[in-house]
Amino acid sequence: MRVPAEIIADEDLIRGMDEKVRQQITNVACLPGIVRAAYAMPDAHWGYGFPIGGVAAFDPDQGGVISAGGVGFDISCGVRMLATDLTAAQIRSKQQDFAHEMSRSIPAGVGSQGHIHLDDAGMSAMLSGGARWAVAEGYGTVEDLARIEEQGQMAGATPDMVSARAKRRQRDEMGTLGSGNHYLEVQEVTDIFDEAAALAYGLSPGQAVVTIHCGSRGLGHQIGTEYLREMALAAPGYGIALPDRELACAPIDSELGQRYLGVMRAGINCALANRQILTHLARDVLERFFPGCKAPLLYDVSHNTCKEELHEIDGEERRLFVHRKGATRSFGPGMGDLPPPLSKVGQPVLIGGSMGTESWVLAGDDRSETVALSSACHGAGRAMSRHQAARTWTGSGIRKDLAARGIIVTSPSRRGIAEEAPGAYKDVTRVVESAERAGLARRVARLAPLVCVKG
DNA sequence: ATGTTC
Numbered sequence: 001m002r003v004p005a006e007i008i009a010d011e012d013l014i015r016g017m018d019e020k021v022r023q024q025i026t027n028v029a030c031l032p033g034i035v036r037a038a039y040a041m042p043d044a045h046w047g048y049g050f051p052i053g054g055v056a057a058f059d060p061d062q063g064g065v066i067s068a069g070g071v072g073f074d075i076s077c078g079v080r081m082l083a084t085d086l087t088a089a090q091i092r093s094k095q096q097d098f099a100h101e102m103s104r105s106i107p108a109g110v111g112s113q114g115h116i117h118l119d120d121a122g123m124s125a126m127l128s129g130g131a132r133w134a135v136a137e138g139y140g141t142v143e144d145l146a147r148i149e150e151q152g153q154m155a156g157a158t159p160d161m162v163s164a165r166a167k168r169r170q171r172d173e174m175g176t177l178g179s180g181n182h183y184l185e186v187q188e189v190t191d192i193f194d195e196a197a198a199l200a201y202g203l204s205p206g207q208a209v210v211t212i213h214c215g216s217r218g219l220g221h222q223i224g225t226e227y228l229r230e231m232a233l234a235a236p237g238y239g240i241a242l243p244d245r246e247l248a249c250a251p252i253d254s255e256l257g258q259r260y261l262g263v264m265r266a267g268i269n270c271a272l273a274n275r276q277i278l279t280h281l282a283r284d285v286l287e288r289f290f291p292g293c294k295a296p297l298l299y300d301v302s303h304n305t306c307k308e309e310l311h312e313i314d315g316e317e318r319r320l321f322v323h324r325k326g327a328t329r330s331f332g333p334g335m336g337d338l339p340p341p342l343s344k345v346g347q348p349v350l351i352g353g354s355m356g357t358e359s360w361v362l363a364g365d366d367r368s369e370t371v372a373l374s375s376a377c378h379g380a381g382r383a384m385s386r387h388q389a390a391r392t393w394t395g396s397g398i399r400k401d402l403a404a405r406g407i408i409v410t411s412p413s414r415r416g417i418a419e420e421a422p423g424a425y426k427d428v429t430r431v432v433e434s435a436e437r438a439g440l441a442r443r444v445a446r447l448a449p450l451v452c453v454k455g
Numbered sequence: 456a457t458g459t460t461c
Binding site: 048072073074075077110111169178179180181182215216217218220221222224225304386 | 456457458459461
């Protein structure tokens, strides 16, 4: 190991983690050019190569590497939240019809297609413009852009280097949720833990919010597939001895490393554009049910990325490439590119709970820079495999249980609902409390679901 | 996560 491997969680969470998390985060700590430590967040679980919930930063001047497996298949998968001016009571008064209409308007499921069909020129513009492109195309507003990491557009994307196959898979998939743990949820703010931060974020008890969790769909997956393979084949040529073949990587300063960076950044823009289009679709439904209502974007966070950032290491500011896979950036007050109302209290850290359970809004804690290079957890984290969950529950049973608790779930896949059963996940409250105690982020608000449009 | 196995 070149640096320590640190799991940041309470004892019970650590005991509950698969032994593979320990192995994987130890392997990451062996990679060339890694600085400070390899971190596992409180919600960490086994992943491809790197654990999901893993954070690792590399210095290009010390032979540091970039790894497709350290970003993940779903490049720039993330969460955004719209803080509406509606109350949960207003949503409840039309809950059935509203859920039905939302599920009709938001394309969901494996291979789902939207109403947008991009030609080659449109695809290139989208891959370099991100959410900024989407706004120019009429999806959402210019005001949204300040509330997105990178102001909605990841610089340094190279659409020309994205394979024809990756582009083909995405041509008809813009503005779609996809499947797995992706969802659009309407939630109620139930509890506030930090009044000042809640005020800055525009959150108050009884308020309805819309949360969107999805990523870069077929394009990100295709890029991940291609570069995992290419990096695995190329690693020996760079003199990199891999502790695990799944940790395939390339030096940041190599041709392959630079090519992956540009292509991955195009994938980030795809995810930002996708969430921006879904925001527009959700606002359309809100407007039909509640004419004149407002649903401004609180913030959009990505939790599968590698980003170039400045961090202080051993008293010296260094330019690092920070992999966060199933981990959220967590800038404290005054850090980074946050607009004034957010900068004062820290970056919103949006934590999607499992279907039917609570979700959380946290605020970046300035201690997080020292603890984990300004990173935090991203969700509940799986406690049970999809296969085991599908054997344990049925989709219709879970749907009925949730309906009895006032939560309406729609999905094209009954098996998908079973796989995402609340019992298949860790206790998100425990994860969040653990993150707060460690200084990764502070609790601001707890949310309970009303309507869940599931992928 | 994923045209759920190039």
